[in-house]
Amino acid sequence: MAQGSWYDADIDHVIISEEQIREKIAELAKQVAADHASVDDGLLLVGVLKGAVMFMADFARALGRYGPPIEIEFMALSSYGQGTTSSGVVRIRKDLDRDIAGRHIVVVEDIVDSGLTLNWLLRYLESREAASVEVVALFRKPDAIKVPVPVKYVGFDIPSEFVVGYGLDFGERYREVPYVGVLKPEVYARS
Numbered sequence: 001m002a003q004g005s006w007y008d009a010d011i012d013h014v015i016i017s018e019e020q021i022r023e024k025i026a027e028l029a030k031q032v033a034a035d036h037a038s039v040d041d042g043l044l045l046v047g048v049l050k051g052a053v054m055f056m057a058d059f060a061r062a063l064g065r066y067g068p069p070i071e072i073e074f075m076a077l078s079s080y081g082q083g084t085t086s087s088g089v090v091r092i093r094k095d096l097d098r099d100i101a102g103r104h105i106v107v108v109e110d111i112v113d114s115g116l117t118l119n120w121l122l123r124y125l126e127s128r129e130a131a132s133v134e135v136v137a138l139f140r141k142p143d144a145i146k147v148p149v150p151v152k153y154v155g156f157d158i159p160s161e162f163v164v165g166y167g168l169d170f171g172e173r174y175r176e177v178p179y180v181g182v183l184k185p186e187v188y189a190r191s
């Protein structure tokens with residue numbers, strides 16, 4: 001773990017290290033590349049702002065080394081959930097910039113927890129007539145297994161705790177943390 005960064009003092013324990021993330025992303029990229037070797041018009045990666053930004057940046061570069069040409073799109077969604085939970089009621093704040101009809105899409109997700117957001121997103125992408133929609137999620141929590149959301153590629157199954165880092169925030173902070181960890185209880189107490 002990097003020493004001396006402001007956030008290290010706020011982290012109770014690390015769940016997944018920076019190195020584990022890097023290795024896993026290379027593995028995921030190889031799998032996705034192998035499964036899409038014959039896609040002619042390339043893959044369209046779709047990420048949801050802002051949590052997926054770090055994963056998208058690293059995954060896209062890893063996939064670029066092994067896979068077909070890619071394009072990247074981002075959407076911004078607001079969920080009406082409060083604080084650390086999501087409700088599944090979603091509003092689009094930034095839509096896709098292009099028509100996705102007939103395209104092969106890979107949704108690049110930071111974390112699947114209840115699966116509600118992802119479930120909504122998949123239905124939305126299908127309604128826009130994508131040729132195929134698959135999901136790569138870097139992290140999955142146990143509840144997600146109960147939801148019928150087809151996540152084809154999963155990086156890590158993690159415990160059902162609120163985590164920060166590698167794009168995941170608490171009150172917009174900690175996204176830059178290069179590993180994923182759990183905050184100390186006093187961090188919640190002071191916010």
Ligand code: 5GP
Pocket residue numbers: 051085086088110111112113114115116117118161162163164168169170
């Ligand atoms: P879901 O709809 O699957 O419950 O969760 C959707 C979104 O909630 C994720 O994309 C992520 O942005 C956020 N989320 C879920 N679990 C966590 C977590 O442990 N930490 C943080 N920071 N965000 C989370």
